[in-house]
Amino acid sequence: MPPRSDGPEELSITGDDDVVRVRQLVRTYAQQTKLSLVDQTKLVTAASELARNTLIYGGGGFARVEEVNDGRRAGVRASFHDEGPGIPDLTLALADGWSSGSGLGLGLSGARRLVDQFDLDTEVGRGTVVTVVKWKR
Amino acid sequence: MERVPILKIGGVLLVSIQIDLQDQSVLALQEDLAEKISTTGAHGVVIDISAVEIVDSFIGRMFATIASISRLFDADTVVVGMRPAVAITLVELGLTLGGVRTALNLERGMKILEQVRRDA
Amino acid sequence: MTSDAGHAPRLIELLRTNTESLIDKWVDAVAVLLRGRSTKAELESDFKEFFAVLLPLVGTDGRDTSRPEFAEIRSLLEEYSRNRVRSGFTPSETASSLFSLKREVFGLTEGDEDPELFRQVLEFSSLLDALGLLTFEFYARAREEIIREQSEQLLELTTPVVKIWEGVLAVPLVGTLDSARTQVVMEKLLEMLVETGSEHAIIDITGVFAVDTQVAQHLLKTVVAARLMGAECIVSGIRPQIAQTIVALGIEFGDIVTKASLADALRHALRRDGVDVVRREVV
Numbered sequence: 001m002p003p004r005s006d007g008p009e010e011l012s013i014t015g016d017d018d019v020v021r022v023r024q025l026v027r028t029y030a031q032q033t034k035l036s037l038v039d040q041t042k043l044v045t046a047a048s049e050l051a052r053n054t055l056i057y058g059g060g061g062f063a064r065v066e067e068v069n070d071g072r073r074a075g076v077r078a079s080f081h082d083e084g085p086g087i088p089d090l091t092l093a094l095a096d097g098w099s100s101g102s103g104l105g106l107g108l109s110g111a112r113r114l115v116d117q118f119d120l121d122t123e124v125g126r127g128t129v130v131t132v133v134k135w136k137r
Numbered sequence: 138m139e140r141v142p143i144l145k146i147g148g149v150l151l152v153s154i155q156i157d158l159q160d161q162s163v164l165a166l167q168e169d170l171a172e173k174i175s176t177t178g179a180h181g182v183v184i185d186i187s188a189v190e191i192v193d194s195f196i197g198r199m200f201a202t203i204a205s206i207s208r209l210f211d212a213d214t215v216v217v218g219m220r221p222a223v224a225i226t227l228v229e230l231g232l233t234l235g236g237v238r239t240a241l242n243l244e245r246g247m248k249i250l251e252q253v254r255r256d257a
Numbered sequence: 258m259t260s261d262a263g264h265a266p267r268l269i270e271l272l273r274t275n276t277e278s279l280i281d282k283w284v285d286a287v288a289v290l291l292r293g294r295s296t297k298a299e300l301e302s303d304f305k306e307f308f309a310v311l312l313p314l315v316g317t318d319g320r321d322t323s324r325p326e327f328a329e330i331r332s333l334l335e336e337y338s339r340n341r342v343r344s345g346f347t348p349s350e351t352a353s354s355l356f357s358l359k360r361e362v363f364g365l366t367e368g369d370e371d372p373e374l375f376r377q378v379l380e381f382s383s384l385l386d387a388l389g390l391l392t393f394e395f396y397a398r399a400r401e402e403i404i405r406e407q408s409e410q411l412l413e414l415t416t417p418v419v420k421i422w423e424g425v426l427a428v429p430l431v432g433t434l435d436s437a438r439t440q441v442v443m444e445k446l447l448e449m450l451v452e453t454g455s456e457h458a459i460i461d462i463t464g465v466f467a468v469d470t471q472v473a474q475h476l477l478k479t480v481v482a483a484r485l486m487g488a489e490c491i492v493s494g495i496r497p498q499i500a501q502t503i504v505a506l507g508i509e510f511g512d513i514v515t516k517a518s519l520a521d522a523l524r525h526a527l528r529r530d531g532v533d534v535v536r537r538e539v540v
Binding site (some may be wrong): 217219220221222224225227228229234238239240241242245246 | 276444451455456481487
């Protein structure tokens, strides 16, 4: 069954303060969906990492947040879109401790551990879309 | 950008984070603290994060950085009041605080600094 | 009146003009069926609401009740079924409430020779069948919810976090640990550390017979999380079989303090806090 979506909301990510705004938006959705406090925190933290990636590595872009339902349970889906250089080596990018920037290299791999679903769509020269979902327990 | 205030209580600098930290604020805090430690000669830094709802890798790294900076000035750092949900998330994220001392609350944090100072 | 839709009004007309007597009979029939466990007044208000929402649907077949025009009746039925579950009615009693309306409608149209009306009544009957089945679905879903709630409550009951000394908490874990339960208990433990300002937590697994990788990982993560918060965990009472599993699974317990018994763990925690337990000299 295709997930039901409830009015997705979008936020552009062009500066530092947008990362904070994305966190707050994701938090609102997570509370609305009644995720547990720990799950809320995990999702918001993942969103923070990914929004920063969009800003730093993708040269900015936007985030889209929405409530989803797969028929059995509710959840929150957040996706991060940029039109940056893309990721040439995925295995490397998803490995712990690898970073092309100044980070700790926990951004992608860490975010992946914090969520239930993690999809990465990237093309060199075209951009990257990372989509994560956290389901209600 | 909002700046995090730094209070001086005796020989200890107290940083109580009450805002949703953006990366610029984190960097500014690191600079401000380095400046403050060197001018005041403080022997300890307490970072109170009991009001902080999320710590991501950037903020987490700040703790380790502040601890290293203060060590250069012979001061100790204690991070206090981390919420359970934040701690669980950090563990899942795979982030360690690089040997930064932690305490349950401000009171315990101050005690730890006293003790370290006495033992030294 | 040639088109199919054009014929529908005959039944609708009948239902509309006889609304009150129909609902009365329907309420009576269901009240007998439920043997007084619902008052007539309750049933009447429920059924009136149903009927009002049901009327516009007459003439639609019930093959796809997920269509938007069914939204209202779906939510009514969902609420109705949920209440039935909470009040201890069976699923067939719940569905029969709807099916009972059929008999009353048959009674109303009995003796009428109009084949078109007959067709419409049949169609109405299958619509009610579909709605009746929906109540089954909602009933089952509501019951699942209750079971989930109860098992969560049970979890809270069976895994107490107790304060055994100033600054020392203990969680005696008993039985089979699954991943979900361990996670809940560990979250509660961390919450309690903050609430009570305790710097020591003893996780006693004397009563635990088996540990799998996931459970062991949860335990480990809890210990690390507690440390990040400024507290120390001690794991006590590891049975020999569990010790073997831990080693066989290659789980690194690292620098986590482990003690043979809860008593040893408590002594360790107290010593760390600078408390010595000494036996008083008896004269």
